[in-house]
Amino acid sequence: MAPSASSGPSPTQAPQVLCLGEALVDRLGPPGGDPAGDAPCDDRLGGAPANVACALARLGTPSAFLGRLGRDAIGEAFAELFARRGVDTTALQWDGERPSRVVLVRRDATGERQFGGFAGDRGEGFADQALDASELSAALGPLLPAARWLLVGTIPLASPAAAAALQLACREAAAAGVALALDVNWRPTFWDAAADPASGPTSEQVALIQPLLRQASLLKCAREEALWLFGHADPAAVSAALPQRPAVLITDGAAPLRWWLGGEAGELPAFRVPVVDTTGAGDAFTAGLLHGLVTHPAALVGTGIEQGLDLMRFASACGALVCQGAGAIDPQPLRAEVVRFLQASGPFSPA
Numbered sequence: 001m002a003p004s005a006s007s008g009p010s011p012t013q014a015p016q017v018l019c020l021g022e023a024l025v026d027r028l029g030p031p032g033g034d035p036a037g038d039a040p041c042d043d044r045l046g047g048a049p050a051n052v053a054c055a056l057a058r059l060g061t062p063s064a065f066l067g068r069l070g071r072d073a074i075g076e077a078f079a080e081l082f083a084r085r086g087v088d089t090t091a092l093q094w095d096g097e098r099p100s101r102v103v104l105v106r107r108d109a110t111g112e113r114q115f116g117g118f119a120g121d122r123g124e125g126f127a128d129q130a131l132d133a134s135e136l137s138a139a140l141g142p143l144l145p146a147a148r149w150l151l152v153g154t155i156p157l158a159s160p161a162a163a164a165a166l167q168l169a170c171r172e173a174a175a176a177g178v179a180l181a182l183d184v185n186w187r188p189t190f191w192d193a194a195a196d197p198a199s200g201p202t203s204e205q206v207a208l209i210q211p212l213l214r215q216a217s218l219l220k221c222a223r224e225e226a227l228w229l230f231g232h233a234d235p236a237a238v239s240a241a242l243p244q245r246p247a248v249l250i251t252d253g254a255a256p257l258r259w260w261l262g263g264e265a266g267e268l269p270a271f272r273v274p275v276v277d278t279t280g281a282g283d284a285f286t287a288g289l290l291h292g293l294v295t296h297p298a299a300l301v302g303t304g305i306e307q308g309l310d311l312m313r314f315a316s317a318c319g320a321l322v323c324q325g326a327g328a329i330d331p332q333p334l335r336a337e338v339v340r341f342l343q344a345s346g347p348f349s350p351a
Contacts, residue, residue, distance in 0.1 A: 014146035015064035015088045016294050017056055018178070020169050021049035021153050022128040023067050023078050024101040026279055026328060027119065044279070044327030045074075045081055046103070047128075048153050048185050051280045055287030055318065055332045057085040061294050064088035064143055066136060066169065068162075070127040074100035081329065091139035095127035105279060117193055129159035133168045140169060144176040148294050149218075151286070153185035157208045170215055179300075182216035183286050184209070184225045200228035216246050217300065218293070220286060223252040235260035247300055249289070249312075251282060257316060262302030268312050271320035271345065280328020281319040288318030288338070317341050 026046040049067060056063040065087050069075035071094055078100075082089050102119040118126070150173040156162035173180060188195035191205065201209065206229060213219065213229070219238070226233040230241055235248040239260045249259045257268045292311040293300055299311055317338045325331025333341070 013062040013086075015062045015143060016147060017053070017061060017063045017149045017151060017290050018066055018091075018140075018143055018147050018169075018173075019049035019053040019056075019063060019151045020066040020166060021156050022047040022101065023050035023065065023069055024103055024126075024128065025074050026103050026105045028105050028277065028279065028326065042326055043102075044329065045077060046280060046328040047101075048155070048183060048283050048286075049151060050078065051283035051328045051332075052151055052183075052287045052290070053087045054081065054085050054329050055284045055322075056291055057087050058332045059287060059291040059318070059335045059338070061287075061291045062086070062088070064091060064147075066091040066139070068093040068095055068127045068131045070095050070098055070100040072099050074102070075127075088143070090143060091136060093127075093132060093135055095130055098122075098124050098127040098130055101126035101128055117189060125159070128156075129162050131156065131159075131162040131165040133161070133165040136165045137168055137172065140172050144172060144178055147173075147176070147178045148297070149181050149290055150178050151181045151183065151290065152212065153183050154209050154212070155185060155187055155190045157205075157212075158191040163208070167211070170212065174215060179217040180212070180215045181218040181286070181290060182212050182220070183282070184219075184221040184229070185282075186222075186225050186228070200224070213242060214244065216242075217244065218247045218249075218289075220249045220251070220282075220289075222282075223250055223255075226250050233258075236265055251285070257312060259308070259312060261308045261311075262299060264302060264308055266308050266312065268309065268316060271316060273320045273324055275323045277326045278323055280332075281322045283328060284322040284332055285315045285319035287332075288315035291315075291335075313342060314338060317345070 024047040026044045028042040050065055053063040053065040069078055099120045104117045156166040188199045189197055223233045226238055230238050233250055235250050235258050239245050239248045247261045251257055254270050259266050292314055299307055321333040322331045
């Protein structure tokens with residue numbers, strides 16, 4: 001579980017992207033095996049918001065992690081990782097009663113993964129479920145003035161305390177003029193450990209997600225998530241269905257990425273790379289995208305299809321590089337590594 005050495009922003013730089021939600025361990029089972037009992041398993045630090053915060057720091061964009069961890073070995077490993085990467089932990093909460101969460105991840109022979117339950121619960125749930133709204137509000141005050149983006153997913157909505165904290169952060173971000181980025185990241189087992197990992201949200205769960213959809217300036221979802229939430233998977237139509245007309249990105253595994261950004265539609269085939277593990281590839285993509293939008297904020301409102309394509313190539317390269325290593329965080333690339341990958345892949349204008 002020890003993180004690899006890396007460089008990141010100076011600790012004196014104010015975070016420009018705030019990443020709110022879960023930090024946890026992905027327990028990767030052997031290919032084709034069961035992480036609950038088969039050996040060898042590979043424990044890797046993960047959780048989508050933590051992944052994005054760490055990936056942003058590797059790219060050179062100052063980030064902060066807003067979440068809650070147990071006072072345990074996992075929490076200590078994250079503290080060391082965040083310090084090494086230069087991720088701001090002003091809003092990191094510590095829980096003395098509940099443990100950090102371990103997620104059991106099945107992998108098939110191609111590296112594709114499926115989430116299948118949890119380990120470590122001592123009867124009080126997990127620390128990430130108890131994210132405290134009042135403590136978070138106090139920490140947000142110093143962070144919001146310099147922030148450009150608040151990144152969230154839907155997992156905190158599965159627990160009442162964490163949902164309240166998430167909703168508070170969204171309100172305070174909106175009041176401060178900080179844009180919301182929503183990566184739907186639908187994971188039914190976080191709502192019900194016995195749920196089919198391939199099942200979509202219920203009508204009640206969709207109702208809880210709707211306020212986030214209506215606030216987001218940037219919406220990222222998988223094709224099946226778009227079908228569940230909107231009934232179709234056309235990015236322009238998804239944007240038109242929401243009052244604020246957000247930028248929309250729709251991923252579809254190895255199929256081309258499709259987007260609606262700045263009034264322009266686009267499509268990009270996936271990079272072909274040797275895949276070890278797809279865990280965290282989407283989070284690396286999100287980090288690459290937010291890094292580009294912090295660097296070139298005008299891309300959100302429209303600066304031409306070529307710049308939009310360069311932005312998506314950069315983000316997609318971040319995801320492709322993560323697929324070539326195990327776990328979500330250790331393989332995350334430096335910006336220079338992304339640039340070299342893209343230069344080797346063809347014409348490219350750096351983000």
